[in-house]
Amino acid sequence: MVGAPMGERKKENPKHTQRRMSAAQKRKFMALAGLAFLCALFVIGIFYSSVYRYVHRMDREQIEQNVFVQGVDVSGMTEKEALEKLEDRWTVMKHTPVTLKADGKTAQVTVSELGIRQGDLVSLVKEASEYGKHGNLYQRYRKIRQAKKEKVEYEDDYQIDEETAEKVLEEKTADFFEEAVNAKITRVGGVFQITDEKDGEKAAVQDVLDEIVDRLGDLEKGKDVEIEVKSEKDEPNISRDDLEAVQDELGSASVEIRNDETRQELLTLTGDLNGQIVMPEKELSLQKVLEEHSGEEMSQEALDLMATSLYDAALYAETGISERHESETIPEYVDAGMEAVLSEEKDLKIENTTESPLYIEAYINGDEELVCTIYGEETREKERSISFKTETEEKEDSEVATVYEEDAALAAGKTEVKESGSPESTVTLLKIVKEDGEKSDEEEVGASEYDAVSRIVSVGTKTDDEKTKEALKEAVATQDQETIEKAVEQARNSKGQER
Structure with a gap:
């Protein structure tokens, strides 16, 4: 057999060679892929382990880092510890005085006196303790990382009873400015004498309260707070024009005084009631009128005689009686149903249902009787009369x-x-009304x-x-x-x- 000429050897099949290289590469690729997968698992494992440790670096009961409640850093605390810290801070804060100043005069008031209260701390702390504790691992990680960059704050508005707060501020600043003076009326020798009213100034308590609320944050931080109190116009509640309408006797009543001791007590009590003015749509509380002597040992008889004389005068004046209490047993000093009692628990309240002021006169006459008379503007018909029966x-x-x-x-x-x-x-008790001498109503x-x-x-x-x-x-x-x-x-x- 004649061999092939030199240079004419048979060439290898290129397709066969490519197949063998692909197989080798495939084996190599699979090896590399396996290695890469193992490396990836290793990296993922390390990352997961790192994230897991980061997320669980604090106990479940501990609050995450950089979390604040009402401005207090509660990081790492339990709910109980956070509440205790907040309450301790509040105890100090509510007794820290705020200084009020105006024209060289000063006064101090505390948050506690103003009736300011904290928000719902229990709910706030509960919410703060739950931060970063819910969701999957990645969600929790993101929230915790976010808190590290920027603090998480839980706040609740302070609760304020504005009526109470304003009343306290009015009392604290009462002598800061010269307040308005009401017109006054007295009855001397059967003639009414009127003293004119006078305008004045008073503290702008709403502005003061607003500033105190705005600066509660300073109190939270333990800073001293001073507030310059500004004034506003104070107008009198009672004017000469109001009192000039008081001219007529509307109702009067008297009760017998049966012993000297009671008489001496009534001399003191009549001094408080005599000259009282009740403006239209306003109410007079006998308890409040006599409260200056509430601590003194006044006999029940003296108190009941005062209440009865005013009650009966109000019945004849036909003004409103918003509160009255009877005695436990039928009284001896006045007809049943015509008495009123007064004590710490039982008040007598007279309401002015007319359109003009009422003036109350109380005194002891020469017949040893306690007399109470209510004056105002008579609007009832002259021919009209009233009486009472039981x-x-x-x-x-x-x-x-x-x-x-x-x-x-x-x-x-x-x-x-x-x-x-x-x-x-x-x-x-029945009221009998007569007009022109004829009974018209009962x-x-x-x-x-x-x-x-x-x-x-x-x-x-x-x-x-x-x-x-x-x-x-x-x-x-x-x-x-x-x-x-x-x-x-x-x-x-x-x-x-x-x-």
Whole structure:
């Protein structure tokens, strides 16, 4: 066989060679890909591990870094610790004085006095503690990283009772400026005398309150706060024009004073009530009028006589009575239904339902009577008159018990009814209106409920006969009517009875 000429050797098939290279490359690629995958898993693992550690670097109960509540950094704290820190800060803050200044005068007021309160700290702290604690790992990571760049703040507005705050500020700044003076009216010798009103200035308390609220942040940081108080015009509430309408007697009433001690007390109390002015649509509280003497030992009798005289005068003046309380039992000093009582719990309030001011006069006259008169502008018809009557309804099955008492000053064998007593009852007060002498109307004023009052009988025990005296005392002790009547009868027949 003749060999192929030199230079003419058969060439290798290029397609076959390419296939073998692809296989080799594939094996190499798979090896590299596997290695890259392992590296990627390694990198991902490291990244995940790093992120996981970053997200969980603090306990679940701890608040994340750079989180603030009401301006306080609570990072790393538990909810309890954060609340305690906020409350401690608030305790200091609410007692830190704010200095008020005007024209050389100063006063201090605290957040606590102004009635300013914190927001809902519990909810705020709860919300702060949940920051970065929810969502997937990446979401939590992003929130925590975001807090690191810029602090997270949870704020709630302070709660303010503006009416209370303004009242406190008015009291604190009362002497900062010369306030307005109301016109005054007095009645001397049956003639009214009026003193003119005068304009003045008062503190602009709303502006002061607004500035205090704006500077609560400074108090949170422990800074001293001073506020320059500005004034605004203060106009009088009562003018001469108002008082010139007071000319007519609208209603008057009197009650008897039964002892000197009560009279002395009433001299003091009438000094407070006399000269009081009630403007239209305003109300007079007798408790407030007499509060200056509320700490003194005033007898219940004196207080009730004051309340009754004013109540009756208001009934005849036909002005409003917004609060009145009856006595527990039927009174002795005035008709039932016409009395009023006064105590720390029970007030008498008179409301001016007319269009002009009311002037109240109170004094003790020469007949030892407490007199109360209400003056104003008479708008009722001259021919019109009013009077009052009562209707009493005794409660069914209500019995009047009899109580027997020893009386060493009363001769043995004698008895006297000291108090007649009364059953439990309801007394309705009716107002009768007459025009031109003819009855035109009758209306119910109100109903008073009274408890039963025992009948009290004094049993005389005055005798030189010790046996009779002892028998009478023993009989009274039984509180049995038949036994007592028998003992009294025996005493009458006794030779030792004093006549």
